[in-house]
Amino acid sequence: MVRRLYKLWPLALLLLLAGCSTTTKDGGIRLIDPKNGIWDRFFVGPLSEFLKFIADITGGAYGISILIVTIIVRFLVLPLTLKQQKSSKAMQALQPELAKIKEKYKDEPQKQQEETMKLFTSNNVNPMAGCFPIFIQMPVLIALYHAIFRTPEIRAHEFLWLQLGTPDPWVLPIIAALTTFLQQKLMPKQQMQQMGAMQTIMLIFPVMIFFMSRSFPAALPLYWIYSNIFTIIQNFFIYRDKGTTPIVVTATETTSPAKKKSGSNNSKNGKSAKKPSK
Incomplete structure (x- = not known):
């Protein structure tokens, strides 16, 4: 159940970003x-002030300010991302053994759960470890979205050909959709296979991003593009090392220290017992 919820986090994040909490009852921006x-x-207030501060340094360029703040925030949550990826890798390595346990004890749910927990313990894997980093990141990323959306100075600013407070009908939505698609395309095959049916939903994301970008102020798809490019570069460095797969220790391979010690003593006693007979 936990793993299913873990896989659904991008959809949850997208729904939260599209929520109405940024608007007032009459449709205005709160x-x-x-x-x-x-x-x-x-959350939102400090990030908004930080966006203004960076804009002042860069000569009032809020488009550059959004880029710099996005990079800073993403670097701050990077350790959590790395922890999440490490946990994901460990879980992927255990999949064959988990499948064996599921098949072997398919008629014994309690035994199946016990053996699964033994496998996790023997490999020092916490199945919840991949969820916590995501739930910590989400408030920060959503707060940055709110700060960009609800800062009046950003909505009144022009950047390149864009009026950041009004939607861009084609260019930004297309780039946002393409970078979203590319970000997902560059995910490891093993991770995509593990997601199973979620692959279809993930492929719908670029289409959703395209239509949302056409209706939202240009500052938001600009932020999504910056964030997507950062993720693409980040994943390149995270996944480029396709080296050794973590060694999996099966539950049956682990022997308690007492048994090992007992076995060792018995073998010593056996040898010492043979000596007098000579």
């Missing part, structure tokens, strides 16, 4: 107000 609660005060 301004950032620290008095509104913890969300605006500690």
